[in-house]
Every structure is written in structure tokens, then in C-alpha cells.
Amino acid sequence: MAEPTKSIEIEFWAMFDEAKYNQLGDLLNSVAQDLGEDDKNVYFFILPAKLLKVSNNISKQTAKITLKLEKIGKGNAFEELEIPISPDEVDKSVHLFKELGFDYIVESFQKRHNYLYEGVELALKYSKDWGYHLELEIVVDDESKKDAAIAMIKRVAEKLKVTLMTNEELLEFTKKFEKQNKL
Numbered sequence: 001m002a003e004p005t006k007s008i009e010i011e012f013w014a015m016f017d018e019a020k021y022n023q024l025g026d027l028l029n030s031v032a033q034d035l036g037e038d039d040k041n042v043y044f045f046i047l048p049a050k051l052l053k054v055s056n057n058i059s060k061q062t063a064k065i066t067l068k069l070e071k072i073g074k075g076n077a078f079e080e081l082e083i084p085i086s087p088d089e090v091d092k093s094v095h096l097f098k099e100l101g102f103d104y105i106v107e108s109f110q111k112r113h114n115y116l117y118e119g120v121e122l123a124l125k126y127s128k129d130w131g132y133h134l135e136l137e138i139v140v141d142d143e144s145k146k147d148a149a150i151a152m153i154k155r156v157a158e159k160l161k162v163t164l165m166t167n168e169e170l171l172e173f174t175k176k177f178e179k180q181n182k183l
Contacts, residue, residue: 007139009068009078010149013170014134014162021132024160025124028115035114038123042110043094045102052102056090059112063087072170077146120156129177134162 016024028034037059045052051068063086069079085093098105108127115122123135136157138149157164165173 007080007082007141008143008146009080010076010138010140010146010153011078012076012136012153012157012164013130014136014157014164015130016132016134016162018132020162021124021126024134024162025113027160028113028117028122028124032115032117032122035116035121038112038114040110040112041090042108043090043097044106044108045097046106047102052097054085054090054093054097056087061087063090063093065093072174076150076167077143118152118156118159120153122156134160136164 038057039059041056041058043054050070051066051072053066053068054063055066056063062084065083065085067081069081070077094105106129108129111126113124115124119138121137121139123137125135126132136153138153140146140149154164
């Protein structure tokens, strides 16, 4: 039996208005490698100290179950376990987690476009819950590579003239989100 994929995602976020979103899209189209549309329906099960999600990648016709072993706002390095599933299994997976008692669920459509710029994966996104934002990410397989990845992401953010959210801002945002959704 295959083991789930285990990795450490180094992630940062920047939030902005629609004008900055459009300007950033134009810039990335001219300077970054275009990795294409990546629209997703994501079902979040928000746990006290972890995040479980089922993602249906509409653009790529793939799906997966992901468990982040930390919650957003608790740092920028998230150990993650992923299990690929068929898109036909998304509804069954969501139902399974509901039946197991994971009743804190939020469904979110994410309009996404992915890029690769100077070694950093970028997802230019819009969702009802987050608004316009950019996710900057590097996946590493070893904790010793974390600091170099963080430095690389910060350099790219500076070049793109986006302000990365602090952990305090992320924690405040997630608490507000959970309160609004009565989680």
C-alpha cells in the first residue's frame, strides 16, 4: 500500500484589492512561468489544531484529501499529508468526514491562477472568504531547508511589491472567519 505523500509546505499570503490583483496578474503574465488555471472547490474541516480538506481541482480534473498538521496562523511551515483521489470520490469523501463527526465544514470555490517565479510557486486567487490574495509557496522535504525557502519567498514578495501577512494577522483573520461561520 502506498504511503500518503508527506512534505513541508512553506506558505505565506498577501491580501489586496481588485486593482492590485489585476496589476499583479498582468505583471506575472509577463515575468513568470504561467502554470495555468487551477480553479478548485475546497471543503474545509476546521479542527482545533489541524486543517483537513478535500479539494476538487476543476481545472485539472484531479482531487485530493489533505491534512495540514498545523493551523493557519501558527507559523509558515506546515507538515502536510496528501492522498490523491478521483474527482468522482470528492462527494463520498466529504460525506465520510461528516459521518465521522467532522461537522465544522466550509465549502469554498477558489478562482486560482498559478505561476512559478524565481523558484516560488504563486497562486493568484480570489475566493468569497479570502477576497483577492496571493499565496506564495515552496515545498521542501527536509526541515533544514525551511529558512532558505522563507528567505526566497520574502525576496519574491519584495520584488512583486506585496506585503506578506504576519502570523498575528493570519490568526486574527482565521478567528474572524471561524466566528462569522459559527465554527
